[in-house]
Amino acid sequence: MGVTPDIPDGTPHEVNGWTLDPEPYNGLPWFGDDGRVSVLVSASISGNVYAKVNDERASGAYEYLLGDGDESYSLERAVSEVVGWMERNDPEEWHHPRLEPSAFDIPEGYSLDIYSLGKQKTSIRYELDDCPEAVRVVRIRIEGYDSTDNWTVEINRTPITRGHGEEIWDPEKGTDLLDVLARVRRVATAIEANPSTVTVPDRGELDIEQFTSNAPTPSQPSSGQMELGHFGGEA
Incomplete structure (x- = not known):
């Protein structure tokens, strides 16, 4: 302190x-x-x-x-x-060497809930602003190790998902975070356009292909601008 x-x-x-x-x-x-x-x-x-x-x-x-x-x-x-x-x-x-600028190009209809740099692990989480009645929270989380570009993508949809989220994509090791985030924006856009894609399937039935195969094109990135808050402290 x-x-x-x-x-x-x-x-x-x-x-x-x-x-x-x-x-x-x-x-x-x-x-x-x-x-x-x-x-x-x-x-x-x-x-x-x-x-x-x-x-x-x-x-x-x-x-x-x-x-x-x-x-x-x-x-x-x-x-x-x-x-x-x-x-x-x-x-x-000045820019922190581990921050990925495109993470602040927040998908339309979402808020950046978490961007956390731990000593080794990085976590980014977007939260849907207006959830459908069937769920209280919809969050998309990207988590992994930027030193090795080893990432996983999960969705949490309460109350269908309890505890840990459902893994929907395990990118090939070495996939750059920039590319992971580009595909996550397509997932987010698809969910925002048709929330039933996450409210109808039971736990374990989600897969990234169902979001990206016919997903609408994400809106133009906002050049990394977002409302600022004071996060302070180590993750």
């Missing part, structure tokens, strides 16, 4: 497109103009100081600028080094 430190004297509120806004976090965060990325300087209860840069659209999408819990950094030194980093790095140009 972090604590909100006092702002050192002389700390700039604006640096090269980054603006200090302490409200969302325990710490000293600067945000890019569109709120997509942030830089956070924080201290633990024991006084250890760290700093990281974070993509606000996903959980765990950060990189440390100063080592986690490195006691050799005072708050003043940490702020000074982070200000120097922001002076050299435009917020619009």
Whole structure:
């Protein structure tokens, strides 16, 4: 757990497109103009100081600028080094190396429920905004390991599906996440256009071919734009 430190004297509120806004976090965060990325300087209860840069659209999408819990950094030194980093790095140009931009091209009629980067595993989940009466929730989940491009695609349709979702596609190992997401958008479009495709079959009867063989063409991607939230923390 972090604590909100006092702002050192002389700390700039604006640096090269980054603006200090302490409200969302325990710490000293600067945000890019569109709120997509942030830089956070924080201290633990024991006084250890760290700093990281974070993509606000996903959980765990950060990189440390100063080592986690490195006691050799005072708050003043940490702020000074982070200000120097922001002076050299435009917020619009920083991107987390493990994030797939097309994941934010959310299928029409859906919300991005989860985009989570764990230490090894990645999870992306879309949720249908308006569910048919027969189900309470329809979610499509892509999960796997981006280091090896080993993915699975599942659908959860409560109450037909209880607990874990139903696997509908096991892409060949090495299939790029970009290609997996392109096919998932076709699945999502087919379900949104005809919800009975997920309400009529019993558990275990779903297959990706029934969604993609005659699926309507997904709408034009939205260039990765979405409503931003603060996901914070590790997955």
